[in-house]
Amino acid sequence: MSLVLQLRSERAKINTMLQALAKLEAGGEALSAEQLSQFTTLEAEFNALTDKISRAEQAERMAAASAVPVSESAQGRTSPPPGHISGSGPAEAPGVRMAQMVRLLAAAGGNQQQAAQMAQQGGFSTDVAMALSTVTPGAGGVLVPQNFATEIIEALRPMSVVRKMGTRSLPLNNGNLTMPRITGNTVVTYIGTETDIPITGMTFADTKLSAKKAAAIVPISNDLIATAGISPRIDDIVVSDLAVSMGLSEDLHFTRADGSGSLPKGMRYWAQAFNVLPAPSTAGITLEKIDLFCGGMMLRIETANVMMKDCGWLMHPRVFRWLQSLRDGNGNKAYPEIEQGMFKGYPVGLSNQIPVNLGTDGNETEFYFVNFADMMIGEDMDLTISFSSEAAYKDAEGNMVSAFQRDQTLVKVIAKHDFGPRHVESIVVAVAVKWGAGM
The missing domain is CATH 1.20.58 (Methane Monooxygenase Hydroxylase; Chain G, domain 1)
Structure with a gap:
């Protein structure tokens, strides 16, 4: 200590x-x-x-x-990448300093004092050395400095589809945020010269966000930890692993979590009942029916008196590839712009976190048309990390994997945030979608 x-x-x-x-x-x-x-x-x-x-x-x-490398030629477990300048470091890329902090703590077995010494002797950025010297332990691990936490949250943007589509990020003060939302607009009318001006006004409701705890486990090869200073690409790998794991968790919960217990409420359950629409069956479907249905989804938001900014589609790749394969009567692609990631004039976000096994037959999915400018992520900057080289975790297939047996170190990242819309009318959901089920 x-x-x-x-x-x-x-x-x-x-x-x-x-x-x-x-x-x-x-x-x-x-x-x-x-x-x-x-x-x-x-x-x-x-x-x-x-x-x-x-x-x-x-x-x-x-x-x-005042930290300097013990040896100017030192390279290996704790030394910086080639070309690194002592006291500065490649801290420009979002999340790099966080990655260096994670690797040094992992190499030191979670011992902060030892990790700080390794940073000083290895010539890492002064920011990393100082953070490791002054950081305080939290209930579930080590509290990450807020400036480092901000960087890793920025690194999430290209990894999380919900963030990438234009969702706004706002700070949670003391774990809470209340945002007023307009439920009825002011009515402006024309009047005669001797007519009283009618009294009118906006009506409001509140969207209340409160910090929900989300955890992700990131396995890191001990070989990478042991060669921490040899290549700057190591930092990119660690940042990417952290961001991907956290991004997948966010997409899953911000899209479909039902808000029960400790879960945030995702778009599927924020959507109003009149904006949840059953998709046309694939039996006897035509381009006209597809156009009418998808145009109707867009119309729901276009007529909701909200600003049409950062609107887009959110769907599973199965639906996207099915739409991509559609042809008109002449054999031409029905939606040629889909090759550029656009559908009916708006960008498409793809996520495997939207399930394709819904419905009684287990072959249905959903897709969304959302005004993402009205979506909000409340961020609590208290990011916590902890380490274990003995714990086990489940892989993508659900198999238990021993970190000790695989020669890995598990990094557990705990973040606190919540999700909600400023206008619930800005979410339209297509349900019972069997499009592409036979692909």
Whole structure:
């Protein structure tokens, strides 16, 4: 444990005793002379420790700022990539500093003090060395500094389809956010010269977001950890693994989670009943029916008095490939723009997190037309990571895998966020979709 953490732990114990004495007095019990003397002593010790912590933190920041490599030619387990400049590092790419922090902590077996020394001696970025020196342990692992957490959330944007389509990210203050939404617009009318102006106004409701805990487990090869400083591509791999795992979880829950228990509510369950439409059956379907149905989905939002900004489709690749294969009577592609990822003038987002085994026969899916500018992700910047080289996890096929047997280290990432729309009318869902089921 670092000196800063040790001092903070001692101060926390003293604070507990101080609070106990204060509660006695607040409850109407008069403190004895001995208790008053004890309170004064504890108060002095608390203030002295606070000063020590301040000096220790400043010393660690100075040590991190002056860190240099032990050997200019050092390469290997803890050294920076070739071309790395001590004290700066390739921190421009989103998530790189977070990846370096994760790898060093994993290499040190979660020991923060050892990881900080490795960062200093290996010549990593001063930001990484200082973060490892001053970071505090949380309930489920190590709390990631907010500037690093912000970077990894930015790295999620190209990985999470829901984010990539234009969903807005907003901070959750103290884990909560309340956003007013308009449910009825002001009515403007023309009047005569001697006619009273009618009283009218907007009607509002609230969308309330509260932090929900999401966890992702990322297996990292111990070979990658052991060669941490040899190639800058290692950082890209770690960032990508973190972002993909978290992005898949977000897409699954922001799309279809039902909001029960600790889950956020996804678009499927935010959608109003009149905007949930059964798709035409594939039996006897024609291009005209497809056009009318999809145009009707678009019309629902176009007539909802919302700004048509960042609208798009969200579907499983099965539906996309089926639409791509459609031909008109002359053999031409019915929707040629689909080759550019567009359908009926709007971009398409593809996600395997939308199931294709819905319905009684297990062959149905859904697809969505959404005004993503009205979708919100409330972000709590408290990102927590923890490590294990002995735990087991389930792979994509549902098989249990031993990290110890595979020579891997598991990184558990815990994030807190919530999802909701500013206007529920901005979500239209096609259900009972069997399009492409026979492909």
